[in-house]
Amino acid sequence: MFDNLKLGVISDSHDNLNMIKKAVNILNKEKIDFLIHCGDIISPFVIRVFENLNENVKNGNFFGVFGNNDGDLLYLIEKLGKICKLSSNEAILDLAGKKIYVSHHSKVIKSLAKSGEFDIIATGHTHDHNIKKINNTLVINPGELCGYLTGKATFVIVDLETMDARLIEI
Template sequence: MKIGIIADTHDNLPQIKKAVEIFNQEKVELVLHAGDFVSPFTCLEFKNLNCPLKGVFGNNDGDKIYLQEKFKGIGELFPEPYQTNINHKNIIMLHLEKLIDDLAESQKYEVIIYGHTHRTDLRKIGKTLIVNPGECGGWLSGKSTIALLDLENLEAKIINLAYKMQ
Protein backbone atom coordinates (compact mmCIF):
# COMPACT_ATOMS: atom_id res chain seq x y z
CA MET A 1 0.00 0.00 0.00
CA LYS A 2 1.26 3.45 -0.92
CA ILE A 3 0.53 6.32 1.48
CA GLY A 4 1.06 10.04 0.94
CA ILE A 5 2.35 12.04 3.91
CA ILE A 6 2.03 15.80 4.24
CA ALA A 7 2.31 18.37 7.05
CA ASP A 8 2.42 22.08 7.71
CA THR A 9 0.49 23.17 4.63
CA HIS A 10 -0.23 26.55 6.27
CA ASP A 11 -2.85 27.69 3.73
CA ASN A 12 -0.49 27.52 0.72
CA LEU A 13 -3.07 26.44 -1.88
CA PRO A 14 -0.67 26.29 -4.88
CA GLN A 15 1.65 23.92 -2.98
CA ILE A 16 -1.27 21.83 -1.70
CA LYS A 17 -2.45 21.55 -5.32
CA LYS A 18 0.98 20.26 -6.38
CA ALA A 19 1.01 17.75 -3.53
CA VAL A 20 -2.48 16.49 -4.39
CA GLU A 21 -1.45 16.10 -8.05
CA ILE A 22 1.57 14.00 -7.05
CA PHE A 23 -0.47 11.88 -4.64
CA ASN A 24 -3.00 11.22 -7.41
CA GLN A 25 -0.27 10.45 -9.99
CA GLU A 26 1.37 8.05 -7.55
CA LYS A 27 -2.03 6.42 -6.88
CA VAL A 28 -1.67 6.63 -3.12
CA GLU A 29 -4.50 4.89 -1.28
CA LEU A 30 -4.45 7.20 1.75
CA VAL A 31 -3.02 10.61 2.65
CA LEU A 32 -1.92 11.30 6.22
CA HIS A 33 -1.63 14.97 7.25
CA ALA A 34 0.45 15.66 10.37
CA GLY A 35 -1.17 18.97 11.22
CA ASP A 36 -1.24 22.70 10.58
CA PHE A 37 -3.78 22.90 7.78
CA VAL A 38 -4.52 26.32 9.38
CA SER A 39 -7.68 27.48 7.56
CA PRO A 40 -10.75 25.51 6.52
CA PHE A 41 -10.43 26.76 2.92
CA THR A 42 -7.53 24.33 2.40
CA CYS A 43 -10.28 21.80 1.69
CA LEU A 44 -10.62 23.47 -1.74
CA GLU A 45 -7.49 21.64 -2.93
CA PHE A 46 -7.68 18.54 -0.74
CA LYS A 47 -11.13 17.73 -2.17
CA ASN A 48 -9.31 16.79 -5.41
CA LEU A 49 -7.61 13.81 -3.76
CA ASN A 50 -8.51 10.44 -5.28
CA CYS A 51 -8.28 8.78 -1.85
CA PRO A 52 -9.27 9.46 1.75
CA LEU A 53 -7.33 11.79 4.03
CA LYS A 54 -6.74 11.38 7.76
CA GLY A 55 -5.15 14.20 9.69
CA VAL A 56 -4.31 15.49 13.13
CA PHE A 57 -4.64 19.04 14.32
CA GLY A 58 -1.51 21.14 14.69
CA ASN A 59 -0.74 24.07 16.96
CA ASN A 60 -1.80 26.60 14.28
CA ASP A 61 -5.17 25.03 13.46
CA GLY A 62 -7.64 27.51 14.90
CA ASP A 63 -11.26 26.61 14.16
CA LYS A 64 -11.07 22.85 14.56
CA ILE A 65 -14.83 22.29 14.43
CA TYR A 66 -15.15 24.19 11.14
CA LEU A 67 -12.09 22.40 9.75
CA GLN A 68 -13.75 19.06 10.53
CA GLU A 69 -16.98 20.24 8.91
CA LYS A 70 -15.25 21.42 5.71
CA PHE A 71 -13.31 18.16 5.43
CA LYS A 72 -16.42 15.94 5.62
CA GLY A 73 -16.42 13.82 2.48
CA ILE A 74 -12.65 14.34 2.07
CA GLY A 75 -11.44 12.73 5.25
CA GLU A 76 -11.32 12.85 9.02
CA LEU A 77 -9.38 15.17 11.32
CA PHE A 78 -8.48 14.17 14.88
CA PRO A 79 -6.74 15.58 17.95
CA GLU A 80 -3.24 14.16 18.25
CA PRO A 81 -2.17 11.45 18.55
CA TYR A 82 -3.94 9.45 15.87
CA GLN A 83 -3.22 5.73 16.06
CA THR A 84 -4.22 3.14 13.49
CA ASN A 85 -3.31 -0.28 12.17
CA ILE A 86 -3.08 -0.64 8.40
CA ASN A 87 -2.06 -3.92 6.80
CA HIS A 88 -0.82 -5.21 10.19
CA LYS A 89 1.40 -2.15 10.68
CA ASN A 90 0.92 0.02 13.76
CA ILE A 91 1.06 3.70 12.84
CA ILE A 92 0.94 6.76 15.08
CA MET A 93 0.72 10.33 13.84
CA LEU A 94 1.32 13.48 15.87
CA HIS A 95 2.00 17.09 15.09
CA LEU A 96 4.50 17.92 17.81
CA GLU A 97 7.88 16.20 18.02
CA LYS A 98 8.36 15.92 21.79
CA LEU A 99 7.61 12.19 22.13
CA ILE A 100 9.01 10.88 18.84
CA ASP A 101 12.20 9.23 20.12
CA ASP A 102 10.45 7.70 23.15
CA LEU A 103 7.69 6.31 20.95
CA ALA A 104 10.28 4.87 18.55
CA GLU A 105 12.28 3.28 21.36
CA SER A 106 9.11 1.56 22.59
CA GLN A 107 9.09 -0.41 19.31
CA LYS A 108 5.28 -0.46 19.51
CA TYR A 109 4.91 1.19 16.08
CA GLU A 110 6.19 0.37 12.64
CA VAL A 111 5.66 3.98 11.49
CA ILE A 112 5.71 7.29 13.38
CA ILE A 113 4.65 10.40 11.48
CA TYR A 114 4.98 13.95 12.74
CA GLY A 115 5.23 17.57 11.56
CA HIS A 116 5.70 20.94 13.30
CA THR A 117 9.47 21.35 12.84
CA HIS A 118 9.21 22.27 9.13
CA ARG A 119 12.26 20.01 8.59
CA THR A 120 12.33 16.63 6.93
CA ASP A 121 13.21 13.65 9.09
CA LEU A 122 13.50 10.17 7.64
CA ARG A 123 15.19 7.59 9.85
CA LYS A 124 14.80 4.23 11.54
CA ILE A 125 15.11 3.30 15.18
CA GLY A 126 14.97 -0.48 15.40
CA LYS A 127 11.95 -1.60 13.38
CA THR A 128 10.32 1.85 13.58
CA LEU A 129 10.36 4.18 10.58
CA ILE A 130 10.11 7.86 11.54
CA VAL A 131 8.80 10.28 8.90
CA ASN A 132 8.48 14.04 9.00
CA PRO A 133 7.69 15.17 5.45
CA GLY A 134 8.87 18.70 6.18
CA GLU A 135 6.65 21.65 5.33
CA CYS A 136 4.42 21.58 2.29
CA GLY A 137 3.63 25.27 2.71
CA GLY A 138 7.24 26.35 2.23
CA TRP A 139 6.73 29.63 4.07
CA LEU A 140 9.39 29.09 6.73
CA SER A 141 12.20 27.27 4.96
CA GLY A 142 11.51 28.13 1.32
CA LYS A 143 11.38 24.37 0.68
CA SER A 144 8.10 22.62 -0.01
CA THR A 145 8.20 18.87 0.59
CA ILE A 146 5.96 15.85 1.06
CA ALA A 147 6.67 12.14 1.51
CA LEU A 148 5.60 8.87 -0.05
CA LEU A 149 5.48 5.74 2.10
CA ASP A 150 5.55 2.18 0.77
CA LEU A 151 3.89 0.49 3.71
CA GLU A 152 4.69 -3.05 2.57
CA ASN A 153 8.46 -2.45 2.45
CA LEU A 154 8.47 0.22 5.18
CA GLU A 155 10.37 2.60 2.92
CA ALA A 156 9.70 6.29 2.48
CA LYS A 157 11.07 9.03 0.27
CA ILE A 158 10.87 12.81 0.41
CA ILE A 159 9.52 14.64 -2.65
CA ASN A 160 10.54 18.27 -3.27
CA LEU A 161 7.70 20.37 -4.72
CA ALA A 162 10.12 23.10 -5.94
CA TYR A 163 8.62 26.05 -4.08
CA LYS A 164 9.45 29.61 -5.06
CA MET A 165 8.35 32.75 -3.22
CA GLN A 166 5.97 34.74 -5.43
Protein backbone atom coordinates in the same frame (compact mmCIF):
# COMPACT_ATOMS: atom_id res chain seq x y z
CA MET B 1 1.14 -6.34 -11.82
CA PHE B 2 -0.12 -5.53 -8.37
CA ASP B 3 1.28 -2.31 -6.96
CA ASN B 4 2.44 -2.13 -3.36
CA LEU B 5 0.29 -0.05 -1.06
CA LYS B 6 1.48 3.52 -0.72
CA LEU B 7 1.07 6.03 2.09
CA GLY B 8 1.44 9.78 1.57
CA VAL B 9 2.57 11.84 4.58
CA ILE B 10 2.16 15.61 4.47
CA SER B 11 2.34 18.32 7.13
CA ASP B 12 2.30 22.05 7.73
CA SER B 13 0.46 23.04 4.57
CA HIS B 14 -0.49 26.40 6.17
CA ASP B 15 -3.04 27.39 3.52
CA ASN B 16 -0.60 27.32 0.61
CA LEU B 17 -3.24 26.33 -1.95
CA ASN B 18 -0.76 26.33 -4.81
CA MET B 19 1.55 23.82 -3.12
CA ILE B 20 -1.36 21.71 -1.86
CA LYS B 21 -2.64 21.57 -5.46
CA LYS B 22 0.75 20.42 -6.75
CA ALA B 23 1.05 17.83 -3.99
CA VAL B 24 -2.45 16.49 -4.68
CA ASN B 25 -1.54 16.10 -8.37
CA ILE B 26 1.61 14.15 -7.52
CA LEU B 27 -0.17 12.02 -4.89
CA ASN B 28 -2.88 11.18 -7.44
CA LYS B 29 -0.32 10.28 -10.10
CA GLU B 30 1.52 8.10 -7.59
CA LYS B 31 -1.83 6.42 -6.86
CA ILE B 32 -1.37 6.53 -3.11
CA ASP B 33 -3.74 4.41 -1.05
CA PHE B 34 -3.64 6.37 2.20
CA LEU B 35 -2.84 9.97 3.17
CA ILE B 36 -1.91 11.43 6.55
CA HIS B 37 -1.77 15.15 7.34
CA CYS B 38 0.34 15.80 10.46
CA GLY B 39 -1.25 19.15 11.26
CA ASP B 40 -1.15 22.92 10.73
CA ILE B 41 -3.79 22.80 8.07
CA ILE B 42 -5.17 26.25 9.10
CA SER B 43 -8.22 27.32 7.05
CA PRO B 44 -11.18 25.07 6.28
CA PHE B 45 -11.15 26.44 2.70
CA VAL B 46 -8.33 24.05 1.78
CA ILE B 47 -11.09 21.48 1.25
CA ARG B 48 -11.41 22.99 -2.26
CA VAL B 49 -8.06 21.54 -3.22
CA PHE B 50 -8.00 18.40 -1.09
CA GLU B 51 -11.32 17.32 -2.60
CA ASN B 52 -9.41 16.66 -5.83
CA LEU B 53 -7.69 13.70 -4.19
CA ASN B 54 -8.39 10.32 -5.78
CA GLU B 55 -11.77 8.89 -4.75
CA ASN B 56 -10.17 6.00 -2.91
CA VAL B 57 -8.17 8.34 -0.67
CA LYS B 58 -10.95 10.79 0.15
CA ASN B 59 -13.45 8.03 0.82
CA GLY B 60 -12.09 6.86 4.16
CA ASN B 61 -8.33 6.78 3.70
CA PHE B 62 -7.38 10.38 4.54
CA PHE B 63 -6.43 11.05 8.16
CA GLY B 64 -5.29 14.16 9.99
CA VAL B 65 -4.35 15.58 13.36
CA PHE B 66 -4.56 19.19 14.46
CA GLY B 67 -1.42 21.28 14.85
CA ASN B 68 -0.71 24.15 17.21
CA ASN B 69 -1.77 26.70 14.58
CA ASP B 70 -5.10 25.09 13.75
CA GLY B 71 -7.61 27.45 15.33
CA ASP B 72 -10.90 27.00 13.53
CA LEU B 73 -11.45 23.43 14.66
CA LEU B 74 -15.23 23.65 14.32
CA TYR B 75 -15.18 24.44 10.60
CA LEU B 76 -12.17 22.25 9.90
CA ILE B 77 -14.22 19.34 11.21
CA GLU B 78 -17.33 20.49 9.33
CA LYS B 79 -15.60 21.13 5.99
CA LEU B 80 -12.38 19.11 5.71
CA GLY B 81 -13.94 16.48 7.97
CA LYS B 82 -16.10 15.41 5.01
CA ILE B 83 -13.08 13.75 3.43
CA CYS B 84 -10.52 13.58 6.26
CA LYS B 85 -10.82 11.76 9.58
CA LEU B 86 -9.52 14.39 12.00
CA SER B 87 -8.18 13.75 15.48
CA SER B 88 -7.27 16.37 18.04
CA ASN B 89 -3.82 15.57 19.44
CA GLU B 90 -2.81 12.24 18.10
CA ALA B 91 -4.03 9.41 15.96
CA ILE B 92 -3.26 5.72 16.14
CA LEU B 93 -3.93 3.97 12.84
CA ASP B 94 -3.69 0.50 11.43
CA LEU B 95 -3.13 0.77 7.69
CA ALA B 96 -2.46 -2.38 5.71
CA GLY B 97 -1.34 -4.10 8.91
CA LYS B 98 1.12 -1.34 9.84
CA LYS B 99 0.68 0.37 13.20
CA ILE B 100 1.06 4.10 12.80
CA TYR B 101 1.27 6.88 15.36
CA VAL B 102 0.57 10.45 14.26
CA SER B 103 1.07 13.63 16.24
CA HIS B 104 1.85 17.18 15.12
CA HIS B 105 4.51 17.46 17.80
CA SER B 106 5.63 15.30 20.67
CA LYS B 107 8.56 15.26 23.06
CA VAL B 108 8.43 11.49 23.46
CA ILE B 109 8.90 10.40 19.85
CA LYS B 110 12.25 8.75 20.53
CA SER B 111 10.91 6.80 23.52
CA LEU B 112 7.84 5.85 21.57
CA ALA B 113 9.96 4.62 18.67
CA LYS B 114 12.16 2.62 21.05
CA SER B 115 9.06 0.97 22.53
CA GLY B 116 8.72 -0.96 19.28
CA GLU B 117 4.94 -0.55 19.36
CA PHE B 118 4.73 1.23 16.03
CA ASP B 119 5.93 0.58 12.50
CA ILE B 120 5.69 4.25 11.57
CA ILE B 121 5.66 7.46 13.60
CA ALA B 122 4.69 10.61 11.70
CA THR B 123 5.08 14.15 13.00
CA GLY B 124 5.41 17.70 11.70
CA HIS B 125 5.75 21.06 13.43
CA THR B 126 9.46 21.73 12.91
CA HIS B 127 8.97 22.36 9.17
CA ASP B 128 12.24 20.47 8.61
CA HIS B 129 12.03 17.15 6.84
CA ASN B 130 13.59 14.18 8.55
CA ILE B 131 13.31 10.48 7.80
CA LYS B 132 15.05 8.04 10.12
CA LYS B 133 14.87 4.54 11.50
CA ILE B 134 14.92 4.00 15.26
CA ASN B 135 15.28 0.26 15.68
CA ASN B 136 12.46 -1.06 13.51
CA THR B 137 10.35 2.07 13.58
CA LEU B 138 10.30 4.46 10.65
CA VAL B 139 10.16 8.01 12.06
CA ILE B 140 9.01 10.58 9.53
CA ASN B 141 8.72 14.33 9.51
CA PRO B 142 7.75 15.21 5.93
CA GLY B 143 8.81 18.84 6.37
CA GLU B 144 6.59 21.72 5.31
CA LEU B 145 4.23 21.47 2.37
CA CYS B 146 3.84 25.26 2.44
CA GLY B 147 7.55 25.91 1.83
CA TYR B 148 7.34 29.20 3.76
CA LEU B 149 10.17 28.77 6.25
CA THR B 150 12.72 26.64 4.45
CA GLY B 151 11.90 27.55 0.84
CA LYS B 152 11.36 23.84 0.17
CA ALA B 153 7.88 22.35 -0.16
CA THR B 154 8.24 18.69 0.73
CA PHE B 155 6.29 15.58 1.61
CA VAL B 156 6.91 11.85 1.86
CA ILE B 157 5.59 8.72 0.18
CA VAL B 158 6.07 5.41 1.98
CA ASP B 159 5.85 2.01 0.32
CA LEU B 160 4.06 0.05 3.04
CA GLU B 161 5.48 -3.27 1.92
CA THR B 162 9.16 -2.42 1.60
CA MET B 163 8.88 0.44 4.17
CA ASP B 164 10.94 2.56 1.83
CA ALA B 165 10.27 6.28 2.43
CA ARG B 166 10.83 8.77 -0.37
CA LEU B 167 11.09 12.51 0.17
CA ILE B 168 9.40 14.45 -2.61
CA GLU B 169 10.29 18.08 -3.18
CA ILE B 170 7.81 20.07 -5.24
